[in-house]
Structures are given as C-alpha cells and as structure tokens.
Amino acid sequence: MSHQIDEAVTAIVNAVVYPCDDAFSCHNPGSVVFSGGTITAVGPARDVDVPEDATVIDAGGRLAVLPGLLDVHSHSSLLKGYTENAQLIDWLPEYQREHQVLTPDDAYFGYLVSYMEALKGGTTTVMDMYRFPHRGAEAANALGMRAHLVPYAADHPTKHFFETLETSEQLIRDCHNTGDGRVKVWLGLEHITYCSGDMFRRVAELAGAYGVSIHTHTSEQREEVDVVVELFGDRPVHVFNEWGILRPGTVLAHCVWLDDAEIAVLAGTGTGVAHCPISNMKLAGGTAPLDRFRQQGVVVGLGTDGGTANNSMSMWECMKIGSLLQKVTRLDATAVSASEALRMATIDGARLLGIDDEVGSIEVGKQADLITVDLWQPHLLPVALAEGHDPILWNLVFAGRASDVRHVWVKGEPCVDDGEICRLDESEALAEIHARTVDLLSRREGVAAIPMVAE
Ligand SMILES: [Zn+2]
Known part of the structure; x- marks a missing residue:
C-alpha cells in the first residue's frame, strides 16, 4: 500500500474531550483530528471540519478523549x-x-x-x-x-x-x-x-x-x-x-x-x-x-x-x-x-519532564498522544450535565479505571485498540514474562539482603 501510516488522518467525533489546556476547557460533544502524528484540530464538534479522507471514530457521546x-x-x-x-x-x-x-x-x-x-x-x-x-x-x-x-x-x-x-x-x-x-x-x-x-x-x-x-x-x-x-x-x-x-x-x-x-x-x-x-x-x-x-x-x-x-x-x-x-x-x-x-x-x-511543547495536552500542533475512555459503563454513569455542572470529569478521576481505556495513540500511532495492545501478542508475551519471573525467583533464592545504610 502506498498510503503510509504517517499520512493517515484520524478523527474522533462526538466525544467528551478534555484537552487539559490552560483554560481547562471541555468540548461535549467535541472532536479531535490528527494527521502525521500531529493534532490538526480540536474543539466543539460543530466547529471541527472532518477531512474527507479521515478514518472516523464516532464516539456517540460514549467515549471521553484525554491526553495520554x-x-x-x-x-x-x-x-x-x-x-x-x-x-x-x-x-x-x-x-x-x-x-x-x-x-x-x-x-x-x-x-x-x-x-x-x-x-x-x-x-x-x-x-x-x-x-x-x-x-x-x-x-x-x-x-x-x-x-x-x-x-x-x-x-x-x-x-x-x-x-x-x-x-x-x-x-x-x-x-x-x-x-x-x-x-x-x-x-x-x-x-x-x-x-x-x-x-x-x-x-x-x-x-x-x-x-x-x-x-x-x-x-x-x-x-x-x-x-x-x-x-x-x-x-x-x-x-x-x-x-x-x-x-x-x-x-x-x-x-x-x-x-x-x-x-x-x-x-x-x-x-x-x-x-x-x-x-x-x-x-x-x-x-x-x-x-x-x-x-x-x-x-x-x-x-x-x-x-x-x-x-x-x-x-x-x-x-x-x-x-x-x-x-x-x-x-x-x-x-x-x-x-x-x-x-x-x-x-x-x-x-x-520538559516535553510540554510536544505532549501533555490536546492542542493543535502538539503530538497526538491521546487516549479514549469508555464512559458507557455502570461505574462511570451518569454523563448527563445538570445546572451547568459536569459530573463526567469528577467520575473519571474518582471512579475511572485503567481497564476503561479503549484506545491509545502515541505520536498518532495506534498502540492500544479496543483495550488490546496492537503491536504484540499479549498472551504470548505474558507466557514469556511468567517463565522469566519463575527463573529470576529461583536465582534470587538464598541471596542475602545488603543493609541500606552501609557501614
Ligand atoms: Zn522510586
């Protein structure tokens, strides 16, 4: 295929977007577009043009988008x-x-x-x-x-x-x-x-x-x-x-x-x-x-x-x-x-870490380190705003779990998709990790601890 990954355009639309920018804004419904590893648009869904060639992820109001x-x-x-x-x-x-x-x-x-x-x-x-x-x-x-x-x-x-x-x-x-x-x-x-x-x-x-x-x-x-x-x-x-x-x-x-x-x-x-x-x-x-x-x-x-x-x-x-x-x-x-x-x-x-000009918030020109979180779960409802109050952010921080993360992109490249790691076979990796752990434990047996403050 001649269409290379770094030219691909991805748009996440109809999401609850927390860019973590200076104003700590929230776009609900909001959209994020990224291309070639870089964020090219973010904002309220009505203000963001989705390019025709974009791969579109329609969140349907059920996904939050946060910086990695x-x-x-x-x-x-x-x-x-x-x-x-x-x-x-x-x-x-x-x-x-x-x-x-x-x-x-x-x-x-x-x-x-x-x-x-x-x-x-x-x-x-x-x-x-x-x-x-x-x-x-x-x-x-x-x-x-x-x-x-x-x-x-x-x-x-x-x-x-x-x-x-x-x-x-x-x-x-x-x-x-x-x-x-x-x-x-x-x-x-x-x-x-x-x-x-x-x-x-x-x-x-x-x-x-x-x-x-x-x-x-x-x-x-x-x-x-x-x-x-x-x-x-x-x-x-x-x-x-x-x-x-x-x-x-x-x-x-x-x-x-x-x-x-x-x-x-x-x-x-x-x-x-x-x-x-x-x-x-x-x-x-x-x-x-x-x-x-x-x-x-x-x-x-x-x-x-x-x-x-x-x-x-x-x-x-x-x-x-x-x-x-x-x-x-x-x-x-x-x-x-x-x-x-x-x-x-x-x-x-x-x-x-000295990399805030590249990552840490969802802003145009920054690198596309992004995650989506599945809000449509018993422990993350409600998602309804009332009297101008947004419960979603509070529930994300106080009820969100690592296992709620659906997608992860680093520099615009997919690393986790539907909760699974993209670039390796998880069960194979876990089997190797377990075998190596058992081996390490057997070599650690009988090794004495050395006190922290040595004389
Ligand atoms: Zn430490």
Whole structure:
C-alpha cells in the first residue's frame, strides 16, 4: 500500500474531550483530528471540519478523549507482591535482592510487563529508573510508547550491582532521542546514601555536557532525612544544591519531608517534584506538602513508583488516591480537585519532564498522544450535565479505571485498540514474562539482603 501510516488522518467525533489546556476547557460533544502524528484540530464538534479522507471514530457521546497520561516516577520490575509489609529502611535491601541477580534479559521482560500495564491503562509516557536501560528502550519501541530512561546508578561499593556513570554515559550516546524521539535518557542517582558527593558532581557535569536532565530520590521518610543530616551536616536539598545538581529540568522523587527553606531552593533553582502518593502511603512515608509546592511555584507531576512499591501502575489510582490523601491530611475537602489531579497526570507531568511543547495536552500542533475512555459503563454513569455542572470529569478521576481505556495513540500511532495492545501478542508475551519471573525467583533464592545504610 502506498498510503503510509504517517499520512493517515484520524478523527474522533462526538466525544467528551478534555484537552487539559490552560483554560481547562471541555468540548461535549467535541472532536479531535490528527494527521502525521500531529493534532490538526480540536474543539466543539460543530466547529471541527472532518477531512474527507479521515478514518472516523464516532464516539456517540460514549467515549471521553484525554491526553495520554504521564507517569513521572516508576521502576520497572518482574517482581511485585514479594516485598511487603515493611518500613522503607527494611523494604529497600529486601527489594534489592532482585537487583543482585538481575540479568539484561530479566530486565527486558521487567520493562515489557511494566510498560504493557502502563500503556493499557492510558499511560503514554513513563519515567523509569531501572537496570540495563538499553533493554527498556527496546521494550518501549516494541510497544510504541514513550520512555524516559533513568539508570539506577550508584557508586557505593556495596551497591556494585547498580548502573555506573560509564554505563549511564553510554546509554545517553546510544539511546537519547531515539525511537523517533520517544525515548529520552536522564542521568540517575539512586540515593544520596549510596552515591558519593563526587558522583553527584560528575553527574552535574555530564548533564551539562550532554544536555540531559537529572533524577534522584529524596526525603521519602522522616528517618531518612535524619540520617542524611547526621552524615552530611545538612538537609538533603541543601546538600544537592551544594553539589550542583539542582537546576531547571532536575526532578526529585517523593520530597515528602521538605521544610520551607528546601522548597524555596527547589522553586529558586527550577527543580521539579515527582509525587508518588500511593507509594508514600503504602511504605508509610507521609504526605508530601503539595499546597506548599504550589504556593512557591514548584512543578509537580504524579508517579506510581512502579509495581514493587505500589503493586499497580495505574495513574487512575494515583489521581484519585493522590487527591484523597491531600484532603484527609489537610482536613480540607476542597484540596486537589478532579481537574487539578488530571492536570498533574497530564500537562504538569509533561512540564516536569520538559516535553510540554510536544505532549501533555490536546492542542493543535502538539503530538497526538491521546487516549479514549469508555464512559458507557455502570461505574462511570451518569454523563448527563445538570445546572451547568459536569459530573463526567469528577467520575473519571474518582471512579475511572485503567481497564476503561479503549484506545491509545502515541505520536498518532495506534498502540492500544479496543483495550488490546496492537503491536504484540499479549498472551504470548505474558507466557514469556511468567517463565522469566519463575527463573529470576529461583536465582534470587538464598541471596542475602545488603543493609541500606552501609557501614
Ligand atoms: Zn522510586
């Protein structure tokens, strides 16, 4: 056929469209047209001309259209449900037993199962800190999704199994901006207690040299901050600032226990926060101060923290639970509305990852990272507007499920159709993933955990 995919025009008509633009508009009924990977029209159905050669999806008022969701902090893995019911300080070394025996092939299937789950739930971009990240690029390309790969890097002698600065630099050379621009590479520092000050400074230099951004974890638990103050004589954000890693584009995961001075440093340096509400609840970390981040203008996106810390990669759960966590902690039922939660999962996530000129909202000229959600289900009705009030957005955020996602396009290319992954046979992939998991578990047997804060 001479008609190539990148010339195809697709129109979704008579849908409930939430573009997540500045005005946070809703077009109901609305239409979206995209061509060659780019959005060419969006608006009320009556204002959007549908080109004659378009493939038309008539939603009949039963599908919502949203920008693809962005999970801004995750860790792929084959293993979840094995390290449970433990405080972080005990959880981490137990979790890292996987890393002591992980092979590149294990990693590939860990990436694949995680990205399959994410994509089917409407996540089109994932920021992923994991091992053997070349294989992550491979998995992302196999599915057609966007991956921001962050090497799980450390230089403490007891963490010899992690990635190094050398492998990180090689990854930038090999994979940054590959996969038609869908794959990006970041520099990763696993944690301040097992990456040296030298490593932090070197990462700051490399980030400048290659024009890539920096990602690390911090201040997930109160006790962790105490350990850092004891070891380094200051709170983590101030130590990072001294080591030169805080700058526009740098993203810190968690940031639950920051004081006002630390938040001011984030705001002043243009550093953003990857907020992981479910992981923070499950590992009993605490509630991140989203209101204080917002007051100071710190950009915040939403992350799952991956299956190992969350058992789920659903951004739908993150939106709902993230909102509920703020409401109950602050005893304020108006904290984090549905639109604020959806904004964090879309355009704010894109801003955080530095790709908001390309994705994160449905606007003409942006890339067509789009999802549809089936509204015509018992748990998502009603869809009737009354007295100017729109219940759909509230029900999407507070009752929507990953399994409600029907279509996913990344850069205009179909990745999920009628809830099924387009580019691979799911049952074959799941059989391979299961076999590899059983094998990994047998190799992990008898491997002892190495304590988090090593002497
Ligand atoms: Zn994490």
